[in-house]
Amino acid sequence: MIQTSRFPSVAFAMLVAVMHGCYVAQAQDAPQTVSSSAVGIVHWQPQIEAVGNLRARWGTDLSFQTAGIVSEIMFHSGEDVQKGTVLARLQLNDEPGLLDQYRAQAALDEINFNRDTKQFQVSAVSKAIVDRDRLTMEADRAHMRSEEGIIATKELRAPFAGRLGVRRIDPGQYLVPGTAVVTLQSLDPIYVDFYVPQNLSPHIANGNTVSVQVDAWPGRAFAGVVTAITPQVDTQSRTVLVRAQLANPDHALVPGAFARVTISYEAAKATVVVPRVAVQYATSGNSIWLAVRDAKGNALHAHKQGIGTGQSRGDLVEVVSGLKGGEKIVTSGQMKLYEGAPIHENNAIEPDSSATPAPPEE
Secondary structure, eight states: OHHHHHHHHHHHHHHHHHHHHHHHHHHHHSOEEEEEEEOEEEEEOOEEEEEEEEEEEEEEEEEOSSOEEEEEEOOOTTOEEOTTOEEEEEOOOSHHHHHHHHHHHHHHHHHHHHHHHHHHHTTSSOHHHHHHHHHHHHHHHHHHHHHHHHHHTTEEEOSSSEEEOOOOOOTTOEEOTTOEEEEEEEEEEEEEEEEEETTTGGGOOTTOEEEEEETTSTTOOEEEEEEEEOSSOOTTTOEEEEEEEEOOTTOOOOTTOEEEEEEEOSOOEEEEEEEGGGOBOOTTOOEEEEEEEOTTSOSEEEEEEEOEEEEEETTEEEEEESOOTTOEEEEEOGGGOOTTOEEEEOOSSOOOOOSSOOOOOO
C-alpha cells in the first residue's frame, strides 16, 4: 500500500516540473516590451558646475564713530543714494561755538603775522616776533581743522553709491559709537563667490564666462566673467575660491543669495549623450542595454554594454567610452532583460532627454 500510493505523487511532481520548465522557457522566449532610442551626438562646451553666494561689490553697515543724540534723519529705507549723500546727523553742542572762536583767532593771527612781516622788512620788529606770529597762526588753524573734523563725525554720509536697507535708528535716540544706522549695498555690478575642486582649477582663468541661476528667478540665467582666483588651495576642503562679476542693472540679484554657477571653458566638442534613465549605475561599473539585430538583421535582442560616463546635464549623461553615435539603446524596461533576450519596441512614451529641463511649478 505504501509503495502503491507513492508512485502517483512522484509522477505528479514530475509533470508539474515539466510544465513549469515549459512555462519558463516560453516566458524567456517571449519578446520583452521596451522603449528605445538612438544614441545622440551633441556639441557640448566643457563646463564646471559649482555653488556659491552673491556678494555686493561694496557693502557695509553704516554707523557714527562718535556718541550723540540723533537730531536729523534724511533718508528713507530702501532708497537709492549717491556717494556723499548726507543720511543723518547727531546733535551739536558747543562745537559750532568753538569752531567760530578758532576761526576768529586764526583770522587775527593772520593779520598780526602780515603786519609784523611788513615791519620786519623795515627792521621795526625782530625775526623772533614774526616766527611767533606764524606758529601761533598755524596752531589756531590746526585747532580750527580739528573742530571741523569733530563736527564732521556727527554727520553720516554715504561712502559710495548704492541702495539703503532698513532704518535702524529714530530721532532723539542716543547712539554709542558703532551703532548700526542702516545697511548700504552697491548692487551693480555684483559678485558671486564660489569654490571649485583643486583638480579643476587649471581650467579656470580670468575672463572665463559664467552663467548664474538663483532661486528667486527660476529659468533666468545671468551672465558674468571670472575676475579673480585665490592663489592658494583651502587645506580643509581642497578647493579654490573664485570670484566672478555680473552686470545687475535692474538689481534683480541681491547679496547673500544662494547661486548655482556654470563655468564654460575650451571650445565645444562632439559628445555622445544618452538619457539618464537608460544608464544602470553600479560600483563595479556603469552599463547600458543595447537593442541589436540578430545575424539575419531581423529580430532585436538585448545586449548589456559597459560604458564610461562623464558629465550630466539635465536629463542627459555624457558617455565617454563604450558607445558610438547611432547605436540603439533601451530607455525603459531594463529590469526584465537578460543577455540575448528578444525585444519588442514600443516607443509610444519617450523619456525626457533635455540638457536644460524646466519642470513645471507646483
